[in-house]
Amino acid sequence: MKYSLVLISLLCMTAFGAEEKKAMPEVTHIPPVKKAETITVPNNTTINVSYEKPHKAVKSGTCPAKMHTMAEEKPEVLTTDKPLLISVVGQGVAPVNTTSPAQAYALAKRAATADAYRLIAEKVKGVNVDGQDLIKNMMVKRSTVRTSVQAMVRNANIVETTFKDGLCEVEMEITLSHADFAQ
């Protein structure tokens, strides 16, 4: 019985020893693999970094300076102490089938007012421009340009209205101050 116990303990010892031996080569094998991985991954990253770094350097080095110079060059359009006056002239025509000259004038004035508002919106807010050309067999079939503007205009004043030869012209002004845009 005692010999058998000793034998079992010996067998266990040898088994553990064998496992350790098996484990050891794995451990020794893994580092090279890991090393290989660590070699390849850093290589990639370094390449990336080497490509990125100059960009970053350019961005951090030159762009702000350029922007700074641009900001220095551009004068402020709307200053705090001086309001800005924008003046536009809108045009409109009366419809063909009007019952009286007065109606024609009123309708033309309405159209001219809308045109003046559009011009103010375009000046203050800007215009979205979209173009599309269709070319078939080396020829331009259709050329389309779309411009659009959307804005809200408040406190615009009609300065002068003229109506001559069916054309109504409305002169409109708006005063922009810094306080109007301050949040």
Added chain:
Amino acid sequence: MRSRDGNHSFTRRLCTVIFLFSSLALNAGEYLVSYKYIVKNATLYNESLDISKSMTECEGTPSQTIIFPSPHEDNFKKLVEQHKEEFIEYIHKLGIDIQNQDTTTNNQMNSTTVLTLKTTCFKVDFNDTFVKISHLKQPQN
């Protein structure tokens, strides 16, 4: 000062003040107004001015006021019809939304401009000789 026959003089004065105020503002109401017109190729295409009495109380403070001389008028729609040009100019100044689209296809241009006043509440006070219209400015959140 309390009189010998009770507080009659004070009551009389109070009633007079209330009567004067009530006579000054004969009738007051809140109205919802929306306005829209479309201009196509520099010609007025469609115009609509909608006025309705507000069914619920409007929130806001009276901000921009316009006064129309109009004796014994208590109909807001009729009043606006009488002073349409001035009223439209007034609502233009309150702030109008502009949407413009120009399309140029093969050098032929089409233009559409839509001007809209979103539904806005106005407080209207009808008095003996004039009507006071105030825009109810909604509180900003």
